Amino acid sequence: MRESVLFQAEGYFDGIPYRFVDDVAIEAMVQGKIVRFNDFDGFLRCRPTPTRPRRTIALLVAHVIFCCISLYIVEQRYSYLGLLGNPDTRALLAAVINSLPLIGLMGIFLFGRFSFGYCLSFYFFTVLLGYCWIVPSSIYGYDGRLATLSIVVSAVVFSVPAVFWRPDRPKFPEISPAHFELWLKAILIVSAAVLLAGASYNFKLAKLSEIYRYRDQIEFPKLLGYAIGITTGAFLPFAFTCFAFLKRWGYVALTVVLMFAAFPVTLAKLNLLAPVWLAFLLLLSRRAGARDAIILSLLLPIMIGLLGFVFQRSGLASSDLIFGTINFRMIAVPSMAIDLYNDFFSRHLLTYFCQISLIKPFFSQCPYAEPLALVMAKSYDFGALNASLFATEGIASVGPVGAPLVALACGCIVALANGASAKLPSRFVLVSSGVVLPAFLNVPMTTMLLSNGAAILFLLWLLTPRSLPPWAGADLP
Known part of the structure; x- marks a missing residue:
């Protein structure tokens, strides 16, 4: 020394x-x-455990404050849907008190090391905070105290392994650094072929206001549907990030073109926004570092949405598209989905995982013949209501009492991704997972792994060579 x-x-x-x-x-x-x-x-x-910088603490506090402000406005603005209560002063105080136990989870994000599990836990923290906020003013009659306790415990038992457990990276052959760029080019060729095949079944340039009407009519063959999900969720974001780190800007541009081409095939808004979102994460992580970037990746959009709401209310903007897209659809709806699932399954039979396509054949009878999203759509008239693992594999499958056990299992699965991405730069992990992170908020864990490309992304991390020149001196998780 x-x-x-x-x-x-x-x-x-x-x-x-x-x-x-x-x-x-x-x-x-x-x-x-x-x-x-x-x-x-x-x-x-x-190494000794470092003291968390004041900036990270300030960002976390600001994030919680702006989330609560946004949720309060959402309850006021969208109460006409008949799905949200319109809180009075007493309910507002109850919302603050009900959210305090979950706010205590901020310590995990102060002292946990950066990883994919860290990123996903923070995104789920935002959604579950929203749920705890809306419970006191919920218009439904289920046991809100039990549901809140279940969600808080689920958040803890998910986040602890997802953030703090880092299994050793399995002994797995890496792609040779000399051939890595060839693999990336092959990914682009395969992605283009998949999107071309998808375009033969559906290709429609629809307005954003019309995509939901047309999207319900899209039907792909099952294997092609899996391939499209893997392409948009894993292949293209991974290729974008790799080419950006390698500074192959021509291939970055080609990847962006393929990302945009996925929108008329799938009519998924996330595919349209993916190139902008990934570029935002890339620049943000360069300026702020990976840990603060993951906080800012939600805090900044929420603040922009609130600013759009102020402009709309003051007459400077004619539409609340920004607030509706970010603060309502992206942030609040996943929280509302947990509220609706709690209500529905407090009065109906649990699924015991029979809604999962791989498990369904082992059940002689499942209470629900249709996907849960359609079952919920018919019950609440809010469109196809997909939801995160906390609502689907948790509440719908085993109820609020058993949900924490499911959350624990899912947290351990996410920890395996930490091992797969070990010794890759933090910024690389953040940007390459940029599409699956927000998707996890609205999609069950099993669907994310099998249909939306998360498992393939983890495999790509495992195969990525650790000796590439761009990794030298990078911030490793």
């Missing part, structure tokens, strides 16, 4: 500067002294 006045860092991890020495060792500046480690794993084990 020796002191040094000047230390030229090649990267920063949790605020600790480090550099590689002779390609086999690592030196880190720890408490004003240079400490040498024989490998990066030794650095991770021996």
Whole structure:
């Protein structure tokens, strides 16, 4: 151990500067002294837990405050739908009190190391905070106290393994760095072929206001539907991120074209916004670092939506499209879905996972012949109501009492993704998962893994070579 006045860092991890020495060792500046480690794993084990920067604390507090403001306006603005209560002053105070236990989870995001599980846990934290907020003013008659307790416990048992458990990366052959770019080009060719096949079944340039009317009519063959989900959720975001890190801007542009081409095939709004969203995450993580970027990735859109609402109310804008898209559809609706699922399954039979297509053949009889999204749509007249794992694999399958066990299992599955992405740069993990992260808020875990490409994305992380030049000096999770 020796002191040094000047230390030229090649990267920063949790605020600790480090550099590689002779390609086999690592030196880190720890408490004003240079400490040498024989490998990066030794650095991770021996480093002291750093004090969380004030900026991260301030961002988390601001995020909670603006989320609550946004939710209050949503309840006022969209009460006409008949799905939300219109809270008075007493209900507003109850909403604050009901949200406090979940707000305590902020400590996980202060002291947890960055990982895919960290990102997903924070996104779920935002949705579950919204649910706890709307419960006191809910118009439905189910046991709100039991449901809130179930959600808080579920959030804890999901986040702890997802954030803090990092299984060892399995011994798996990596793609050779020399051939990696060829693999990326092959991904683009396969993606183009899949989208071309999808276009033969549906290709419609529809207005955003009309996509829901046409989207319900789209029918792809089952295998093609899986391929399209994998292409848009895993292949194209992964290729975009890799080419951006490799600075192959021509291929980045080609990937963006393919992303936009997926919209008229699927009529999914997320596919239309994906290139802009991934570019936003790429720039944001470069400026703020991966940990703060994941907070800002939701905080900034929420603030923009609130600003759009102010403009609309003051007559400076004729439409509340921004607030409706971000604050209502993206943030509030996943919280509302948990409220509706709690109400429906407090009065109807549980599924015990028979809604999952792979498991359904093992049931002699399932209470629901149609997908849950359609069952809920017919019951609440709110369109096809997909929902996250907390509502589907949790509440719908085993009820609020058993839901925490399901959340724990899902958190452990997400932890496996942490192992698959070990020693990849934090920014790379964040940007390449940029499409699946918001999708998890509205889609069951099993569907995300099998149909929407999450499992394939984890496999791509596992195959990615760790010795690529762009990784040198990067912020590793």
